[in-house]
Amino acid sequence: MLSVVGKPSGKFCDGLSRRSFLSIGSLGIAGATLPRLLQAEDRAGTGRSHKAIINVLLPGGPPHQDMFDLKPDAPSDVRGEFKPISTNVPGIQVGELFPRMAGMMDKFTIIRSMIDSQGGHDLYQCLTGHPRNTRGFAGGLPSTGAWVSNAKGQSDTGVPAHLTLMYPTSHNQWGDPGDGGFLGKAHGPFRLVGGKDDKSSVQSASNMVLNDLSLERLQDRHALRKSFDHFRRKVERTASLGGYEEYEEKALGILSSSALSDALDLSKEDPKTIERYGKPDPEWRADGAPKMTTNFLLARRLVEAGARYVSLNFSRWDWHSGNFKRGREDMPLLDQALSSLVEDLHERGLDRDVSVVCWGEFGRTPKINAKGGRDHWPKANFCLLAGGGMRNGQVIGSTDKQAAEPDDRPVRFKEVFSTLFHQMGISPTHDRAFDLQGRPHYPVDPQAKPLAELI
Numbered sequence: 001m002l003s004v005v006g007k008p009s010g011k012f013c014d015g016l017s018r019r020s021f022l023s024i025g026s027l028g029i030a031g032a033t034l035p036r037l038l039q040a041e042d043r044a045g046t047g048r049s050h051k052a053i054i055n056v057l058l059p060g061g062p063p064h065q066d067m068f069d070l071k072p073d074a075p076s077d078v079r080g081e082f083k084p085i086s087t088n089v090p091g092i093q094v095g096e097l098f099p100r101m102a103g104m105m106d107k108f109t110i111i112r113s114m115i116d117s118q119g120g121h122d123l124y125q126c127l128t129g130h131p132r133n134t135r136g137f138a139g140g141l142p143s144t145g146a147w148v149s150n151a152k153g154q155s156d157t158g159v160p161a162h163l164t165l166m167y168p169t170s171h172n173q174w175g176d177p178g179d180g181g182f183l184g185k186a187h188g189p190f191r192l193v194g195g196k197d198d199k200s201s202v203q204s205a206s207n208m209v210l211n212d213l214s215l216e217r218l219q220d221r222h223a224l225r226k227s228f229d230h231f232r233r234k235v236e237r238t239a240s241l242g243g244y245e246e247y248e249e250k251a252l253g254i255l256s257s258s259a260l261s262d263a264l265d266l267s268k269e270d271p272k273t274i275e276r277y278g279k280p281d282p283e284w285r286a287d288g289a290p291k292m293t294t295n296f297l298l299a300r301r302l303v304e305a306g307a308r309y310v311s312l313n314f315s316r317w318d319w320h321s322g323n324f325k326r327g328r329e330d331m332p333l334l335d336q337a338l339s340s341l342v343e344d345l346h347e348r349g350l351d352r353d354v355s356v357v358c359w360g361e362f363g364r365t366p367k368i369n370a371k372g373g374r375d376h377w378p379k380a381n382f383c384l385l386a387g388g389g390m391r392n393g394q395v396i397g398s399t400d401k402q403a404a405e406p407d408d409r410p411v412r413f414k415e416v417f418s419t420l421f422h423q424m425g426i427s428p429t430h431d432r433a434f435d436l437q438g439r440p441h442y443p444v445d446p447q448a449k450p451l452a453e454l455i
Contacts (some may be wrong), residue, residue, distance in 0.1 A: 059174035060318030076251025082174025114381035143178025157306030288316020321371035
């Protein structure tokens with residue numbers, strides 16, 4: 001596997017035959033086969049309109065009642081230590097550790113009444129709209145990014161449609177970006193980061209590399225170019241290009257083009273913009289992801305460069321103890337990075353085309369436990385939305401007095417995805433595909449309607 005911001009396996013170069021080069025597809029980047037993807041694009045005439053989704057995942061289950069659904073009138077062992085603050089939208093309050101978001105709440109929507117979370121530690125629903133044990137998809141259930149890639153194809157910039165900045169984690173379900181399912185590996189994610197425990201590439205978060213290029217050195221243009229040149233030379237030594245068909249030549253051209261390296265080249269950014277997103281914390285803790293605020297900026301650069309779907313995971317939110325200590329550490333980082341992303345999209349005129357969704361696998365218990373933490377609670381969860389031309393600046397749904405269960409307007413994962421697909425111009429009733437047994441499927445259940453409040 002090639003990791004664009006992760007150290008590639010030693011097996012990548014030496015001894016790779018032309019046949020294996022083509023069979024693993026695009027140098028084994030998450031199994032993507034760019035020749036097939038390019039053929040599909042040419043047939044479909046896609047690759048022009050550029051809508052996109054950025055999916056921000058918070059592994060572990062963030063505490064909804066300490067972030068976006070505070071209950072200041074609840075008993076002390078429920079309301080916790082954080083206080084609500086007013087936002088720039090009258091009547092909407094958020095937690096005190098989200099002052100930046102509060103100042104631009106008109107650009108966000110909070111869903112407080114997510115109802116169908118699963119109880120296990122798995123982000124799968126946030127990637128597909130379905131629990132992982134969902135059956136009936138011969139060949140596997142495609143992720144949202146795969147559906148987007150299948151329906152919209154590759155843009156004409158040469159940047160793959162489906163990208164992921166999700167770090168592989170020792171708890172696998174927190175670092176799994178999903179795959180192409182029955183749509184095929186051509187639509188699976190192009191993985192841009194590797195993990196510290198990746199057996200094919202032992203590395204640490206402070207040593208994330210593309211051919212020995214650290215993430216921190218992405219602001220060094222010379223080093224970035226040198227790294228990509230080194231990668232190209234290895235490809236040329238490995239495979240003979242003689243006799244390649246048109247699509248294989250074009251696929252290699254995508255990997256060798258400047259579009260992706262330009263998107264990753266932070267030396268092109270105003271230093272003030274980079275600073276706006278906050279200082280990244282590359283330390284790996286327990287089984288979660290590092291706190292790489294830089295990846296929010298990279299996500300914006302990638303969709304601006306032509307990507308149609310980018311996913312990323314941020315930190316570890318499974319706080320069975322020390323909930324408020326961890327909240328004071330992580331929530332300001334999320335506030336700064338996510339608000340900067342949304343602000344950036346608006347300033348660049350991308351807010352009508354790029355949708356942002358941020359969520360975790362479930363909420364937390366209303367009552368604080370003896371260790372000062374909150375436990376798993378799938379009965380209530382939150383979701384943040386921004387951009388995408390949606391009618392933002394509102395709250396959808398509510399929970400009861402203890403944030404224990406939805407009290408009004410329950411919302412399901414598939415309704416959120418229906419909304420995101422709708423804003424992408426993907427129809428749940430027309431953009432169908434057939435699984436390996438010839439059965440038709442749609443990007444989302446056609447019975448799941450987009451949220452009327454947002455479209």
